[in-house]
Amino acid sequence: MEKKIGFIGAGNMGSALITAACRGNDPKDVIITDYLLDKAKALADKLGCCVASDNVEVVRSAHYIMLAVKPQVLNSVIKEINPVLKECIETDKPRALVSMAAGVTIENIKKKLDIELPIIRIMPNTPVSIGKGMILLTSNNKEAVVSEKDFDQFISIMNAAGKFDRISEEDMDAANVAMGCTPAYAYMFIEALADGAVMTGLPRDKAIKYAAQAVLGAAAMVIESRHHPGILKDAVCSPGGSTIVGVAELEKHGFRSAAIQAVLGAYNKTIDLGKN
Ligand SMILES: NC(=O)c1ccc[n+]([C@@H]2O[C@H](COP(=O)([O-])OP(=O)(O)OC[C@H]3O[C@@H](n4cnc5c(N)ncnc54)[C@H](OP(=O)(O)O)[C@@H]3O)[C@@H](O)[C@H]2O)c1
Incomplete structure (x- = not known):
């Protein structure tokens, strides 16, 4: 058959x-x-x-x-x-x-x-x-x-x-980068968050579980609430609180710029691969 x-x-x-x-x-x-x-x-x-x-x-x-x-x-x-x-x-x-x-x-x-x-x-x-x-x-x-x-x-x-x-098809290469490659970046993000949590004293298994569950929940919020991620981020940052300090540290170390460059680099590589 x-x-x-x-x-x-x-x-x-x-x-x-x-x-x-x-x-x-x-x-x-x-x-x-x-x-x-x-x-x-x-x-x-x-x-x-x-x-x-x-x-x-x-x-x-x-x-x-x-x-x-x-x-x-x-x-x-x-x-x-x-x-x-x-x-x-x-x-x-x-x-x-x-x-x-x-x-x-x-x-x-x-x-x-x-x-x-x-x-x-x-x-x-x-x-x-x-x-x-x-x-x-x-x-x-x-x-x-x-x-x-x-x-x-x-x-x-x-x-x-x-x-x-x-x-x-015109959107495929951009979509490849936005979707096909993103899991790798998300794993790196979760691993890095867990490293930070281990530095503050949390056991590794719990650090990975909490970081992954938080990323999963945040992704679901973006999809289900249909709010812009910036609005959802603002809602987590209470004035004078700890989250906004973390956000400022991420900005200081080029977090968003690094993510943007990752997408652009992967896009250029995708275009090169298509020339074979
Ligand atoms: N990985 C991702 O997240 C992802 C996301 C979106 C799209 N893609 C696309 O998916 C495709 C596969 O990528 P991948 O990451 O799965 O690569 P991969 O892990 O290297 O898998 C390719 C497999 O094909 C085998 N292979 C090589 N030559 C072959 C042949 N002549 N006949 C039969 N099998 C052969 C390889 O065997 P050997 O290891 O022995 O060479 C390997 O097991 C690529 O076109 C990639 O662009 C991947």
């Missing part, structure tokens, strides 16, 4: 998405592979999904083909699977490609293929593994190659990942 979804690459992002796919579907509908097959086998043992011995087998077995490899190796993977994609389509086995490669446009991918098929470009983040992630989607809509049915079906297969938002 044909699988719903197949993954080429079971690294950091691939394994997070595979975990979400297995939670939202019968894991037997999910097939995965990786350059290091043992990595794919270990994940499949944990999740109960199927393993393909190579990339070609994934293409032969599944409708949606998730390209979860680094942008630097995407070209060689597309070259490798192009003949079997062609064979599938010619024998009436529709296939859709899903790319998450930072900076790589749909047009770039289309140029590498000598067949027409739906290509969905997504930008996920790693919290998809616990259902708290977000997947941004766009497609080669102009030619209407990706139908609404393709989109709906893909979203329903990946539903356990978290939230979804359709955006234009």
Whole structure:
């Protein structure tokens, strides 16, 4: 029986998405592979999904083909699977490609293929593994190659990942940086807050738990209250209190400027990666 979804690459992002796919579907509908097959086998043992011995087998077995490899190796993977994609389509086995490669446009991918098929470009983040992630989607809509049915079906297969938002491809690189990279910065922030709390005498486990829960709650406040973060910050800073002293220290040490530069640096790198 044909699988719903197949993954080429079971690294950091691939394994997070595979975990979400297995939670939202019968894991037997999910097939995965990786350059290091043992990595794919270990994940499949944990999740109960199927393993393909190579990339070609994934293409032969599944409708949606998730390209979860680094942008630097995407070209060689597309070259490798192009003949079997062609064979599938010619024998009436529709296939859709899903790319998450930072900076790589749909047009770039289309140029590498000598067949027409739906290509969905997504930008996920790693919290998809616990259902708290977000997947941004766009497609080669102009030619209407990706139908609404393709989109709906893909979203329903990946539903356990978290939230979804359709955006234009022009916004994808900026969105990659705002969303795909932010978990790393948030982890650093939580770790640094916990370091400070340990310096004041709190045990490490409690320091990490309290910092993480506070960041989680603050993020939920931004989303649910729909207030500007500055207003929410002001509400925590009582006059003459301790929080405003902390805010002033963050400003003194360039906190906001560092965050802005992180986003700009990651954006420039994303644009470079797309030039491969
Ligand atoms: N990490 C994130 O938070 C994040 C967020 C948004 C988007 N993305 C995108 O997700 C994609 C994957 O990134 P990642 O962070 O998951 O990278 P990663 O951890 O390096 O995972 C890529 C996996 O693909 C395997 N691989 C390499 N060449 C292969 C081939 N020819 N055939 C099959 N598998 C192959 C790698 O194996 P080896 O380790 O043996 O090379 C590795 O296990 C990238 O395009 C990235 O831009 C990542």
